[in-house]
Amino acid sequence: MKLLDRFFAGDRAALSRVITLLENDRARRSDILDRLYPRSGKARRIGITGPPGSGKSTLADRLTARLLQHGRTVGIIAVDPTSPFTGGALLGDRLRMQGSWDDPRVFMRSLADRNHTGGLSEATPHAMTALDAFGTDVIIVETVGVGQSTLDVSDVSDTTVVLLTPESGDSIQAMKAGLMEIADVLVVNKSDREGADRFASELKMIVDMGRWEEGWKPSVLSASARDDTGIDDLYERLGAHGDYLAGEGRLQARRLRQGRSAIEKALAELWQGRLTALRESGDAMDRLSERVARRELTPLAAAREMMEEAAD
Amino acid sequence: MEQAIMAENIRVLVAKPGLDGHDRGAKVVAAALRDAGMEVIYTGLRQTPEMIVEAAVQEDVDVVALSVLSGAHMTIFPRVMELLRERGVQHMLLTGGGIIPTSDAEELAEIGVGKLFGPGTSTRDIIAYIKEEVGHRRVADEI
Ligand code: B12
Ligand SMILES: Nc1nc2c(ncn2[C@@H]2O[C@H](COP(=O)(O)OP(=O)(O)OP(=O)(O)O)[C@@H](O)[C@H]2O)c(=O)[nH]1
Numbered sequence: 486m487k488l489l490d491r492f493f494a495g496d497r498a499a500l501s502r503v504i505t506l507l508e509n510d511r512a513r514r515s516d517i518l519d520r521l522y523p524r525s526g527k528a529r530r531i532g533i534t535g536p537p538g539s540g541k542s543t544l545a546d547r548l549t550a551r552l553l554q555h556g557r558t559v560g561i562i563a564v565d566p567t568s569p570f571t572g573g574a575l576l577g578d579r580l581r582m583q584g585s586w587d588d589p590r591v592f593m594r595s596l597a598d599r600n601h602t603g604g605l606s607e608a609t610p611h612a613m614t615a616l617d618a619f620g621t622d623v624i625i626v627e628t629v630g631v632g633q634s635t636l637d638v639s640d641v642s643d644t645t646v647v648l649l650t651p652e653s654g655d656s657i658q659a660m661k662a663g664l665m666e667i668a669d670v671l672v673v674n675k676s677d678r679e680g681a682d683r684f685a686s687e688l689k690m691i692v693d694m695g696r697w698e699e700g701w702k703p704s705v706l707s708a709s710a711r712d713d714t715g716i717d718d719l720y721e722r723l724g725a726h727g728d729y730l731a732g733e734g735r736l737q738a739r740r741l742r743q744g745r746s747a748i749e750k751a752l753a754e755l756w757q758g759r760l761t762a763l764r765e766s767g768d769a770m771d772r773l774s775e776r777v778a779r780r781e782l783t784p785l786a787a788a789r790e791m792m793e794e795a796a797d
Numbered sequence: 798m799e800q801a802i803m804a805e806n807i808r809v810l811v812a813k814p815g816l817d818g819h820d821r822g823a824k825v826v827a828a829a830l831r832d833a834g835m836e837v838i839y840t841g842l843r844q845t846p847e848m849i850v851e852a853a854v855q856e857d858v859d860v861v862a863l864s865v866l867s868g869a870h871m872t873i874f875p876r877v878m879e880l881l882r883e884r885g886v887q888h889m890l891l892t893g894g895g896i897i898p899t900s901d902a903e904e905l906a907e908i909g910v911g912k913l914f915g916p917g918t919s920t921r922d923i924i925a926y927i928k929e930e931v932g933h934r935r936v937a938d939e940i
């Protein structure tokens with residue numbers, strides 16, 4: 486039986502294989518997505534982001550347990566950083582999700598970001614499409630621990646959960662990194678620790694001062710993923726955000742915006758591919774660099790010429 | 798160059814089965830494989846054979862690598878091998894290391910288990926072995 490037939494027959498090993506091909510096999514990626522994309526779009530997508538070690542995986546694990554109690558099937562994608570020096574990666578999120586992935590209603594996949602910036606790997610949206618087309622009810626995506634500009638998660642989620650911890654400076658860091666803008670729900674995790682209440686009220690003040698979309702202001706919840714407290718509140722808020730999105734075509738609007746940004750990324754990828762091919766074919770680069778060296782041509786004019794060739 | 802591109806995509810599951818708490822070797826090997834450019838999924842301690850194979854399927858790894866210093870290798874490796882076959886993923890390389898007498902390793906090799914590495918092994922040998930094996934185990938899928 487061919488791979489995609491097995492996939493549509495509900496074979497989990499085939500789902501897993503499909504994700505691998507979406508990650509590795511550029512040549513066949515678009516053929517596979519042609520088959521999967523029309524069958525996707527039904528899953529509820531929840532993004533979880535926050536600083537390294539803030540408890541994203543532990544929280545995802547707890548949340549998954551709630552979703553299972555409510556009869557949902559769950560797909561989890563957890564992204565970890567690739568070393569820019571060796572290309573290797575240690576994918577450790579599964580270690581903190583021992584409570585959930587061993588259930589037949591859960592499928593969990595670790596992805597290395599393969600030096601893609603933005604907090605997700607390039608293939609993450611495709612892997613989500615695969616889980617979605619497979620019939621998964623809820624998809625949880627965990628980003629790499631945020632540094633700067635790791636905001637891609639809001640492009641692939643219906644609801645973005647931003648996790649912070651009472652450790653000093655987190656709120657300032659979060660604001661700098663633009664995290665506050667993408668949060669639909671804010672969670673102060675590790676609230677079992679000293680200073681959590683004060684931190685939560687500081688955060689509430691910041692949220693109150695911000696300008697938010699009509700009808701939804703991100704709530705600030707306190708949780709301890711370790712002790713499994715505050716998770717029911719989170720579950721309830723996620724439900725409320727789902728209801729909010731369902732009203733007045735908001736989900737549709739969000740998906741339109743996400744569609745736009747997905748097209749932009751695909752465009753950049755195609756363009757990049759052409760440029761790489763051009764650069765690697767060598768002759769244009771060799772020919773033009775000589776002329777640039779002889780000062781017959783400016784670098785900008787040379788680049789323009791290469792671009793025109795790439796566009797053909 | 799060819800080699801480097803290959804290594805980048807090698808995915809390895811490193812797991813500690815059973816109640817065995819000796820995790821230094823597993824961590825050393827996991828770190829070495831990562832530094833060799835592989836993507837290493839570490840599931841930690843106390844994994845049952847069922848959990849190991851389930852994780853291997855979900856992660857679509859090339860290699861299932863077990864660290865066993867407890868003496869339970871003659872039950873764990875055959876069971877994991879059996880489950881890999883049941884799930885139709887017998888193309889995955891099952892390898893590992895720990896305290897495993899040569900005669901046991903030979904017996905396990907007969908049922909399809911790969912090389913097993915003992916104390917004092919250089920991680921370079923492990924890396925070379927995995928790269929070599931994965932090279933001719935990969936399966937091409939018809940979509
Ligand atoms: C350190 C150690 C401990 C530490 C472990 C700390 C830790 N967190 O890891 C502590 C003190 C906790 C401990 C406890 C025990 N230990 Co102890 N321990 C050792 C010791 C001295 C060294 C192990 C070690 O860390 N080596 C360093 C690492 C880097 O080497 P390694 O694990 O061998 O890994 C290398 C290779 O084996 C291989 N490899 C290993 N794993 C993998 C995985 C893959 C995928 C691959 C490819 C290769 C590979 O590559 C590695 C690099 O070369 C060994 C003796 C020895 N010389 O091996 C005994 C030894 C393993 N322990 C032993 C015993 C009996 C115990 C206890 C039961 C003792 C007791 N009665 O309480 C407890 C059990 C604890 C438990 N819950 O499991 C016995 C095991 C006997 C057996 N299997 O037949 C040994 C062999 C000692 C002996 N000679 O009797 N131990
Ligand atoms: N005290 C306390 N510790 C927690 C809590 N939640 C998680 N931890 C611990 O924090 C550490 C990191 O947790 P993870 O869930 O791995 O955090 P993460 O954000 O997924 O980490 P990365 O993926 O590496 O960025 C672990 O040791 C957890 O046990 C909590 O609510 N309270």
Ligand SMILES: [Mg+2]
Binds near residue numbers: 541542543578581627
């Ligand atoms: Mg994590």
